[in-house]
Amino acid sequence: xxxxxxxxxxxxxxxxxxxxxxxxxxxxxxxxxxxxxxxxxxxxxxxxxxxxxxxxxxxxxxxxxxxxxxxxxxxxxxxxxxxxxxxxxxxxxxxxxxxxxxxxxxxxxxxxxxxxxxxxxxxxxxxxxxxxxxxxxxxxxxxxxxxxxxxxxxxxxxxxxxxxxxxxxxxxxxxxxxxxxxxxxxxxxxxxxxxxxxxxxxxxxxxxxxxxxxxxxxxxxxxxxxxxxxxxxxxxxxxxxxxxxxxxxxxxxxxxxxxxxxxxxxxxxxxxxxxxxxxxxxxxxxxxxxxxxxxxxxxxxxxxxxxxxxxxxxxxxxxxxxxxxxxxxxxxxxxxxxxxxxxxxxxxxxxxxxxxxxxxxxxxxxxxxxxxxxxxxxxxxxxxxxxxxxxxxxxxxxxxxxxxxxxxxxxxxxxxxxxxxxxxxxxxxxxxxxxxxxxxxxxxxxxxxxxxxxxxxxxxxxxxxxxxxxxxxxxxxxxxxxxxxxxxxxxxxxxxxxxxxxxxxxxxxxxxxxxxxxx
Amino acid sequence: xxxxxxxxxxxxxxxxxxxxxxxxxxxxxxxxxxxxxxxxxxxxxxxxxxxxxxxxxxxxxxxxxxxxxxxxxxxxxxxxxxxxxxxxxxxxxxxxxxxxxxxxxxxxxxxxxxxxxxx
Numbered sequence: 297x298x299x300x301x302x303x304x305x306x307x308x309x310x311x312x313x314x315x316x317x318x319x320x321x322x323x324x325x326x327x328x329x330x331x332x333x334x335x336x337x338x339x340x341x342x343x344x345x346x347x348x349x350x351x352x353x354x355x356x357x358x359x360x361x362x363x364x365x366x367x368x369x370x371x372x373x374x375x376x377x378x379x380x381x382x383x384x385x386x387x388x389x390x391x392x393x394x395x396x397x398x399x400x401x402x403x404x405x406x407x408x409x410x411x412x413x414x415x416x417x418x419x420x421x422x423x424x425x426x427x428x429x430x431x432x433x434x435x436x437x438x439x440x441x442x443x444x445x446x447x448x449x450x451x452x453x454x455x456x457x458x459x460x461x462x463x464x465x466x467x468x469x470x471x472x473x474x475x476x477x478x479x480x481x482x483x484x485x486x487x488x489x490x491x492x493x494x495x496x497x498x499x500x501x502x503x504x505x506x507x508x509x510x511x512x513x514x515x516x517x518x519x520x521x522x523x524x525x526x527x528x529x530x531x532x533x534x535x536x537x538x539x540x541x542x543x544x545x546x547x548x549x550x551x552x553x554x555x556x557x558x559x560x561x562x563x564x565x566x567x568x569x570x571x572x573x574x575x576x577x578x579x580x581x582x583x584x585x586x587x588x589x590x591x592x593x594x595x596x597x598x599x600x601x602x603x604x605x606x607x608x609x610x611x612x613x614x615x616x617x618x619x620x621x622x623x624x625x626x627x628x629x630x631x632x633x634x635x636x637x638x639x640x641x642x643x644x645x646x647x648x649x650x651x652x653x654x655x656x657x658x659x660x661x662x663x664x665x666x667x668x669x670x671x672x673x674x675x676x677x678x679x680x681x682x683x684x685x686x687x688x689x690x691x692x693x694x695x696x697x698x699x700x701x702x703x704x705x706x707x708x709x710x711x712x713x714x715x716x717x718x719x720x721x722x723x724x725x726x727x728x729x730x731x732x733x734x735x736x737x738x739x740x741x742x743x744x745x746x747x748x749x750x751x752x753x754x755x756x757x758x759x760x761x762x763x764x765x766x767x768x769x770x771x772x773x774x775x776x777x778x779x780x781x782x783x784x785x786x787x788x789x790x791x792x793x794x795x796x797x798x799x800x801x802x803x804x805x806x807x808x809x810x811x812x813x814x815x
Numbered sequence: 816x817x818x819x820x821x822x823x824x825x826x827x828x829x830x831x832x833x834x835x836x837x838x839x840x841x842x843x844x845x846x847x848x849x850x851x852x853x854x855x856x857x858x859x860x861x862x863x864x865x866x867x868x869x870x871x872x873x874x875x876x877x878x879x880x881x882x883x884x885x886x887x888x889x890x891x892x893x894x895x896x897x898x899x900x901x902x903x904x905x906x907x908x909x910x911x912x913x914x915x916x917x918x919x920x921x922x923x924x925x926x927x928x929x930x931x932x933x934x
Contacts, residue, residue: 318870318874319863319867319870319900320862320863320866320867320870320896320899320900320903320904321863321900321903321904321907322860322863322864322867323856323859323860323863323903323906323907325856325860623878624874624875624878625874625875625876625878625879628871628872628875629875657864658864658867658868658871659864659868662857662860662861749863749867750867776871776872776874776875777870777871777874779874779875779877779878783878
C-alpha cells in the first residue's frame, strides 16, 4: 500500500504536460434538461428533495415509494395523492408509459437510490461534465484475497490463503451498513473468488435487505446449480463469469488449473438456468485478442445477456506479463470490433476500458447505441448527452473499490494507493478527499487526455496511467491519441529493461512486435 | 365619412394581409434556417467523428512499420485532417472565421511532402 496524508496527492502526480490537440472539435448535442438542471433554483429544489430526513430516507425516496401505492391507507393515501397525480401528469406529457416507469423506476429501490444520489450530487457539485457524485454510485468490493485458481494476470495477486488482516464477518456487515447509509445503490462483489468464503452469504443477505443492487464477479468454478439458486435467493441480479478463451487449453493455462474452462462454462450454464442475468467476462492480451469474435459467439451460445471486456492492466501478477499488454493500435481495433457487436444488438457489450465510450461515439452512427459508462448503454443522441455526464473512467468520481482489509482505493486496479480505511473512517470522510477531487476533474490531466474532445466520454484509464507512469493524472498510454506517450514509455522500457528489449528485437525479426512501441 | 371608413377598413385589411404574409415568410425562413442548422450540426458531428477515427488509425498505422513512402502519404492525410479540423471549428464557432482562414491559408499552399511525381 502507498498511504499518503489525507488531503494530499500521491507523490509524482500531475507532472505530465498537456499534449497538442489531435482530435477535431465535436459539436455536442444538447438537451433542454441540461439547462434546467444547471439552474441555481433547480439545485436548491434537488437539495431539498435529496436531503436525508430523520428516518435516513430522502423526500425523493419516500415520494417514489408512495407513488401510486395501493397499500396506503387513510391519511397517508390522501397525503400522497396529489404528488402521484402530478407525476402521472408529468409522465403523460413526456409520453412515458406509467406501468413501465413504476416497475423500473419508482418501485425499484436501487434506481430510486441512484436518482436520489444523482440529485444530491447535482445539488452539491452542480451539473458537471463529467458529473462528480456525492457518494459512490457503484462500489466494487474485493471481499477476499482467497482464490482457488492462480491466474497469470490477477490484479489482486490472489491465492489460496486469505490476507492476514481481512475483515471479520462483523466488520464486513458493518461495511454493508456503511454503504447503505451513504446511499450507494450498486455493489459488485469480487475477489479473489467470492464464492470461496462462507462470509459471502450473510453479506449478500444483509446487502439485499438494505436495498443494494447486487452483482457478483466469479471465476465460475464453484458456481454449481445449488450455488446459483442461492445467489438468486440472496438477490444477486447479475453474475459475471471470467472466461479468457474459447479454447479450453488456452484458458486453463492462463488460469493455472486444468479443467477450469469446463467448470466456468458449466457455471455460466447454471447461472443462466437459475434465471440470473449472466455475463461472460474476457480479459484480452496479445495472446488472445484475435479470438474476440469466437468469444462473443461463445457468450451468445451460452445464453449470456452481456459480454464484458476487461481491460488488462499490468498490476499485481499481471505486472509479470507486461509485454502481453495490447498496443494502443490493437486496443483501438478491439474496441471497434466490440462497438460493432454492440450495434448489432445480439448481445449487450460492456467494457472496463474508458475508451469504449469514445469508440462508440467515433465509430457509431449518431442515432446508434452508446456505452454510457462501465455498465450502461442506450440508443440515440439523448443517451449521448447522458454519456457526457456519467461516461468514461469513474475512479474516485462515481466509483471506488474496497480491498479485503477495508482499505478504500480509487479502482480495483489501483490497489497500491490507499485513500482511507473503513475500519477507522466513514465512507463520507474518505470520499471527499483531494485525490478523488482530482480524478473527477478531467481538465487536470496530462498528455492528450487533457485536451481530448472526447474527454467527457472517456477521461482515459487512470489505472493504466498510474501503472505505466506512476502519475495518476497522466495521459492513458493505451489510447491511440497518446501514442507519443507510449513511444516515450517504450523507449524508457527499452533502456531500463534490456531483457524486454531483446524480446522486442527478436520478435521484430520474427515479424511480430510484442512490446510497447509496435504491433 | 362612410368612404373614409371603407378606405380605412380596406387599408387595415391590406395591412393585416401584408403583416400575415410577412409573418408567414419570416416563420418559413426561420424554419428553413433551423433545418439548415440541424443539418449542419449533424454533418459536422459525423465529419468530426470520421476525422477523429481517421486520425486515430493514421497514428496507429505510423507504428506498424510504415516505410518512407507510406509515411509521406500519412503526412498528407494528417495535413488534410488539420484542414478538416479547422473547417469544423468554424462550424462550432462561426465567429472565428478570420482565425480559421489564417489557419487554412498556409496549408493550402504548402508544398507537397509526398514523393516527387513530376519527373
